[in-house]
Amino acid sequence: MDKSASILSTALKLFVQYGFHGTPTSKIASEAGVSNGTLFHYFKTKDELVVALYSQTKEELNTYLFEKINQGEVFKDKFRNMFVYSLKWAVARPEEFFFLQQFHFSPHLALVPAEDIAKHSRQHTQLLEGAVQAGIFKNLPTELIATLAWSQINGMYEFLVKCDLCADKQEQIINDAFDLTWLMLVNQA
Amino acid sequence: MDKSASILSTALKLFVQYGFHGTPTSKIASEAGVSNGTLFHYFKTKDELVVALYSQTKEELNTYLFEKINQGEVFKDKFRNMFVYSLKWAVARPEEFFFLQQFHFSPHLALVPAEDIAKHSRQHTQLLEGAVQAGIFKNLPTELIATLAWSQINGMYEFLVKCDLCADKQEQIINDAFDLTWLMLVNQA
DNA sequence: ATATAAATTGACTAATCACTCTACAAAGCT
DNA sequence: AGCTTTGTAGAGTGATTAGTCAATTTATAT
Numbered sequence: 442m443d444k445s446a447s448i449l450s451t452a453l454k455l456f457v458q459y460g461f462h463g464t465p466t467s468k469i470a471s472e473a474g475v476s477n478g479t480l481f482h483y484f485k486t487k488d489e490l491v492v493a494l495y496s497q498t499k500e501e502l503n504t505y506l507f508e509k510i511n512q513g514e515v516f517k518d519k520f521r522n523m524f525v526y527s528l529k530w531a532v533a534r535p536e537e538f539f540f541l542q543q544f545h546f547s548p549h550l551a552l553v554p555a556e557d558i559a560k561h562s563r564q565h566t567q568l569l570e571g572a573v574q575a576g577i578f579k580n581l582p583t584e585l586i587a588t589l590a591w592s593q594i595n596g597m598y599e600f601l602v603k604c605d606l607c608a609d610k611q612e613q614i615i616n617d618a619f620d621l622t623w624l625m626l627v628n629q630a
Numbered sequence: 631m632d633k634s635a636s637i638l639s640t641a642l643k644l645f646v647q648y649g650f651h652g653t654p655t656s657k658i659a660s661e662a663g664v665s666n667g668t669l670f671h672y673f674k675t676k677d678e679l680v681v682a683l684y685s686q687t688k689e690e691l692n693t694y695l696f697e698k699i700n701q702g703e704v705f706k707d708k709f710r711n712m713f714v715y716s717l718k719w720a721v722a723r724p725e726e727f728f729f730l731q732q733f734h735f736s737p738h739l740a741l742v743p744a745e746d747i748a749k750h751s752r753q754h755t756q757l758l759e760g761a762v763q764a765g766i767f768k769n770l771p772t773e774l775i776a777t778l779a780w781s782q783i784n785g786m787y788e789f790l791v792k793c794d795l796c797a798d799k800q801e802q803i804i805n806d807a808f809d810l811t812w813l814m815l816v817n818q819a
Numbered sequence: 820a821t822a823t824a825a826a827t828t829g830a831c832t833a834a835t836c837a838c839t840c841t842a843c844a845a846a847g848c849t
Numbered sequence: 850a851g852c853t854t855t856g857t858a859g860a861g862t863g864a865t866t867a868g869t870c871a872a873t874t875t876a877t878a879t
Contacts, residue, residue, distance in 0.1 A: 667856095
């Protein structure tokens with residue numbers, strides 16, 4: 442068992458439950474089954490651990506999504522996959538998804554270089570950019586379209602977590618929500 | 631100058647900048663121009679201060695919104711006012727709005743009784759509920775409609791903060807976004 | 820086999836922080 | 850004027866915590 446990975450996954454669980462500052466490094470170490478010193482061998486500071494956890498989680502989600510997006514043939518399928526599989530990932534790994542948002546609304550976000558953040562969203566932005574230029578989406582700033590699409594996903598995540606529906610209902614309502622989002626953004630000739 | 635209010639407004643600024651645990655009570659007190667002991671005279675614990683700040687901020691927003699909503703005659707106007715003035719409030723008081731989200735994704739949320747949270751959203755939920763039953767909105771769970779509407783607002787807030795447009799452009803794009811949201815949720819016969 | 824490097828430990832430290840306590844001042848009441 | 854309540858101050862405290870360090874084990878290379 443990789444100790445670094447063990448530290449990260451333990452930290453994730455504790456951060457979600459107790460918050461960043463509410464979770465002492467000593468507790469992370471002990472629950473991960475390593476010593477205090479080992480934690481600081483892998484991560485120079487606590488902040489570095491937090492940021493590393495964010496980068497890793499974000500990258501996992503992105504890798505997963507990118508694969509799913511590329512399975513789509515036409516744009517609508519790609520976009521649908523992005524929407525639907527973001528939510529499937531979120532529901533399957535609620536702690537990870539929650540952590541991303543928790544991080545986003547914390548001062549730790551400032552510790553991530555702006556370039557890294559841009560990199561994380563570049564693929565998605567490009568996809569949407571193309572759809573705007575092709576006249577599929579309404580002629581609005583790409584940033585706006587991206588933000589609206591993401592907030593739909595975030596909102597749906599919250600709804601799904603709160604309501605805890607069975608898998609069938611969940612699938613159904615995710616599809617409904619996608620149709621709404623599509624309807625909203627698409628260029629109605 | 632009311633010391634309690636001074637403590638709250640100082641805490642808000644510091645919490646947004648440094649996070650809850652990253653902000654010592656001693657710093658709140660000194661920057662608010664009161665002594666350490668005075669802070670704990672008004673708020674028994676730091677947690678109580680955080681929660682009080684949340685409740686106050688939420689209530690301020692709600693009171694403001696409720697007034698604006700009631701200025702609408704028909705439902706669409708009420709809903710538009712809710713949407714538009716939420717964003718105007720958010721843009722005018724970005725720290726307060728950010729704080730609400732920061733709080734929402736922190737473990738402090740668990741310290742607020744579920745009843746209080748329900749109370750905060752009851753008025754809005756009822757408004758939307760009515761629109762669903764009247765066949766104005768699509769026949770979807772009210773919770774879902776509420777969540778989607780709120781996430782549109784949150785997304786727009788983020789966009790507006792990021793892009794920092796002039797007032798005219800801002801007004802324009804808020805209206806566009808409302809149209810999109812309306813289009814998405816409304817029952818198309 | 821030996822030497823060098825990397826991983827691991829856990830006691831330790833220096834600093835921080837939430838909160839207390841005592842003392843005093845101001846305000847309100849009779 | 851006395852008395853009580855409330856507000857204010859700020860030094861002090863006990864507990865906690867991020868990060869260090871010297872010592873030991875494990876892995877790697879020659």
